[in-house]
Amino acid sequence: MSSSTHFADPSSFQQQSNDFVRWLETCPGVKVNPNICLADLRSTGSGRGVLARSNIPEGEELFSIPRNLILAVQNSELKNLLGQELEALGPWLSLMLVMLHEYSKGANSTWAAYFRVLPTRFDTLMFWSPEELRELQASAIVDKIGKQGADESILESIVPIVRANSTLFPPVHGVSSYESDEGAAALLELAHVMGSLIMAYAFDIEKAETEDDDAEDNDESYMTDDEDEQLPKGMVPLADMLNADADRNNARLFQEEEFLVMKAIKPIQEGQEIFNDYGEIPRADLLRRYGYVTENYSQYDVIELPLSDICQVAGLSDSDVESQPRLELLDANDVLDDGYVIPRPAPNASLEDILPAELVILLSTLCLTPEDFEQRRSKNKPPKPAMESSQASLLYKILKAKQAQYGSSLANDLQLLGNIQQSNVALEGSDRRKMMALQVRIGEKEVLQAVLAMLEPLLSNGSLKRGANADADVRQFKSARV
DSSP states (O other): GGOOOOOOOOOHHHHHHHHHHHHHSTTTEEEEEEETTEEEEETTTTTEEEEEESSBBBOOOOOOOOOSSSSSSGGGHHHHHTTTHTTTTHHHHHHHHHHHHHHHHHHSSTTTTHHTTSSSSOOOOOOOOOHHTTTTTTTTTGOOHHHHHHHHHIIIIHHHHHHHHTTTTTOOOTTTSSSHHHHHHHHHHHHHHHHHHHHOOOOOOOOOOTTOOOOOOOOOOSSSSSGGOOEEEEOTTGGGSSSETTOOOOEEEEEHHHHHEEEEEOOOOTTOEEEEESSSHHHHHHHHHSOOOGGGGGOEEEEEEEHHHHHHTTTOOOOOOOOOOOHHHHHTTOOOOOOEEEEEEOOOOOHHHHOHHHHHHHHHHHHHHHHHHHHHHHOOOOOEEEEEEHHHHHHHHHHHHHHHTTTHHHHHHHHHHHHHHTTTOOOHHHHHHHHHHHHHHHHHHHHHHHHHHHHHHGGGGGGEEEOHHHHHHHTTOOOOOO
């Protein structure tokens, strides 16, 4: 994730790393395996990373961080100073406010040395210009950025508390006060930095067995309303210095009662980098959350089909459930989504393997004759998930419509990517962002092309039928919501 970082001169970079390591050594309870070290990996575009000084066997502890050193709401003095006012903000905004407070304290903060090794500039989509975002073309990730909502949340919830507690949040970066419009703009920018740090670096923190209070929930995305379904997050010093790799992942963070412990999950050879893993996320989300793209995550690329686009191709006037009886039937049976995710097909995968059951049921419902639909509605029973020629034909049209939204062909994009790679020029700034957008849209177009090819045998004849029990199939093939 360190590719989103922009640092000053080499001596400053190394000095920050040295200060951070010395700080860790002085913190009670911290244990760092002498066989690992924090390294300067900027020459490979990886910023900071952690390397093995010598061979490390599987299962060996790499480091352990006591829970009281996590930069989190429960460890901040703000919990007592603001009390209910802080708690009422919810997990995302409360942690953001805590980080604003600690950052504003400068050298007086317990986490001062930690803040100095964290980035202040990002390539995450929150910070892209409109021109740069247009390079993503029809990718559904653009609708997930949520910058306007984040701005509103900060201005409505964070700014008033900061202004009302100026002694807890002294202005930084040369700003004299947060009371003016200029001050509010500076505070908004700083709050976005803290939010981006949370999104890119924070870990889900499980409740310690000794805690009596209920842990608040959180969500992986920046500023969402789904905070009642996820664990709270905390910034874990050193754990977030590990870069991530889907193929070379060799370490994992384990949460114990008093410590968070990073352990080797496979043998690590001397000189090898130690990698964490973000899980199975597409490159579009990798870019949105962490500000970089890597080929190792291309295997998790997906395409996302909004319900509104499906309805448009199917000839429905809109996707409003109340005005569309066919959608209403599915909604009443809890098999209607706002959108549908189709993953990149693995080798030898079938349509049954990749198509969400709810999508197939939707296609089947849209393909019913008026008579058959009325019969289904009278029984309040949606059709079984079965892919036949009519459903395949409709999905083919939906995918072709999605393909047309991108504005450039896969072949042209691949040629452009090849030309850039052959030039062997290190891209920076906006050029680097456009390169990453190119990689994201190539991945999505490859998924589209693969699924279209899988549909062709069904367009004239044949069928793909699922199990007899539609409800069981829906549970089995339950898809992620967009």
